[in-house]
Amino acid sequence: MTSPLWSAPVASAPVDAVVALPGSKSVTNRALVLAALADGPSTVRQPLYSRDTTLMAAGLRALGATVEDTADGDLRVVPAPLRGPAHVDVGNAGTVMRFLPPVAALAAGDVRFEGDPRAYERPLDGVILALRDLGADIDDAGTGRLPMTVRGAGSLRGGIVEIDASSSSQFVSALLLSGARFAEGVEVRHIGSSVPSMPHIDMTVAMLRAAGVAVDDSEPDVWKVAPGPIAARDVVVEPDLSNAAPFLAAALVTGGRVTVRDWPVATTQPGDWLRDLFARMGGAWEFTDDGLVFTGTGKIHGITADLHDVGELTPVIAAVAALADSPSELTGIAHLRLHETDRLAALAKELNGLGGDVTDTADGLVIRPRPLHGGEFATYDDHRLATAAAVIGLAVPGVEVENIATTAKTLPDFPALWHALLMPADQAS
Template identity: 55%
Template sequence: MVWAAPSAPGPVTGTVLVPGSKSLTNRHLLLAALADGPSTLHRPLVSRDAELMLGAVQQLGVRVERAPEDRSWVLTPPPHLRGGGAIDCGLAGTVLRFVPPVAALADGPVAFDGDERSRSRPIAPLLAALDALGVEVDHGGRDALPFTVLGTGRVAGGEIGVDASASSQFVSALLLAAPRFDGGLTLRNTGDRLPSTPHIDMTVQTLRAAGVEAGSPEPGVWRVEPGAVAGRLVEVEPDLSSAAPFLAAAAATGGTVTVTGWPPRTTQAGDRMRDILTTMGCRVELTDGSQGATHDLTVRGPARGVLRGADLDLHDVGELTPVVTALAALASTPSQITGVAHLRGHETDRLAALENEVGRLGGDITQTQDGLVIAPARLSPAALETYEDHRMVMAAAVLALAVPGTEILGAETVAKTFPAFQVAWTSLVLGQDPAAAPSGGDTRSSVTDGGVTDGGVG
């Protein structure tokens, strides 16, 4: 699908409600499968990644009841996780990495496969860790999808190491299943680095909220005690990384955009956008919101739309790199992004993809060993590839704001985390009624999947 993404005729102004967090939705779904009773998720993300995780826990025997318009899901776990099924990972890293340790607790074999790109995503360190725990995985010597976890109904647990240099998800995967291991788990990172540590903090916080004793006794080491996982009521936070392109629209055009429902305290990587945008010359304000415990985050772009470049270490928040790179390409001074070598193993090689696509517009961008260097350049319209990567669609939309005539190829892949993105984006940029905006893709409820109110060009 080709999307003629809108350019901004003036400063972009509006208020945005983004869908639930993918990272939190999928963690809550997995813990609901391990819980001692039913769990209810309010405002879960409804997207391909979340549907894949929902399908995975159903394959393991969890009963799912979905309320009208998917505003809440009720999950009832079985007495014993069920083996014998096949799980589709799609291109969801959380399904690929988080579910196999849980499948080891099932009462029989569980097969895993996914999209072609998933077959090349890093998984070997997790399979090695499962082997160290005595879990048998049949992967034909490939250390990659497809593979089968030979569940036996129990895992002894204990103390092991995992090389998490390529992904913090290897740590989170093992910690999430660990409360159901006989002896819990003491886990040590044996790699030379650890990217995206806020996501591990998120995992620990989610475990604690479910009544599990979990923590980090020293840097690079985590301990989860064995015990019950509580079934509970969960209000899913909005996805702050999906909010990033909307905030970037204000930054790029000298406009004003407010995202409602911003949590005052969060482990989400997207919260770092507040600091990034301030560094690049924006005014950022977090105020009491209309949703009780949440806030409104308002970003005002710099006067006359003159955005500053910045030197940014995004090691812990690598998922923001595509949108931040797009902003850097529109800035008036050079930028350097460091600490993100691990992005070469994400949905695509994101560093190569960004270099290719910003370069396709005529941008001055160069890969380094662990990041990107971007300098100001005159940009011209082009058709941008997205590499089946939802964050590349969002980055391309930001670039299109300042480059009329830009087209985005494969834009439907944004449904991985935000099915109604094109509707919400067009509504904000052009000030349209969301119901009238052309979507070119999934247009499920703008209440459930994100929407815009009071959009306009100021």
């Protein structure tokens, strides 16, 4: 059945709003995996509740862990012996399809992994080949992709492994998160071109160390995790800064102001790059007692930027660039063709469908601003395409977004948050 179209609201005045973002998906799902492998009960506080995190919790429950909602909206995780037979639905969540197979390799019994049709097209070979080298038995019918069955033996040897993580940093994080529970720990050596989204590996390393795991990342492209316990602990999840992208963009596009509560002064989240990137495009930011305050000037400038480490920010940056006063070139993001959809081809097609002039190159996008008009904007079941369309709609009447509900992947109830963002401007008009 075709999803109903969502009419993206147009900003009638500069926005002036305070936004409280839900928790980080990346932190929540890493915290859940570590808690399920810990040496006692843990609590994940202020977690994100979204499709991806719900799938992660369900997958860990299928493997034997207890994951319960608390009265305060937190998640209480109690480890238990990992076992099969089990079935894990990964949906289209990269963290679930990549982080849980190493956990399943530690289980006693078969664990079947299935998911959405797009999940079967996304690369998983780095994890599969590495786990086999470390002693796992995996039946993927020779495809290097889902669906597959991990035939867990209750333990995994571990040791040294070489992988090519040039298509996804999650290949590295997947092995590191469970590595302390491998008999010999794990030493991951990346071979190939540069690893994208390195801040996400930095996040994994920081969270492992906070849980008492010894990690050596002193050598470039090599990560060593010593075998040993993972401490049970309470983890407070930071707001998801990547999800701040459309809200900061709203300040830039409308010449308004948005305050994001509880923005951490120091963080490993890739979304923190938004401060600099959007400042270069015409805005300004400052930390206050209320959080990060971002202000637009009413002017939007093009940008030349290598987004290799922060590719997930590309869709909203591209949307802002399409409204700028000069061209933009976004590079280093060829790996986005392997995400929830081929994000480069999708952005070029949809922005051009609204009258834009966008070329997808071998490793990025060239955006030459032109007057845009309304029309239908397909999302390809990709949450970041949907939020990019909402940003365009602020300045372009008549943008109709297909399947806005896909934003629930990481940003539940985005339409309500978006309308609330615009409410002060609408009341002022």
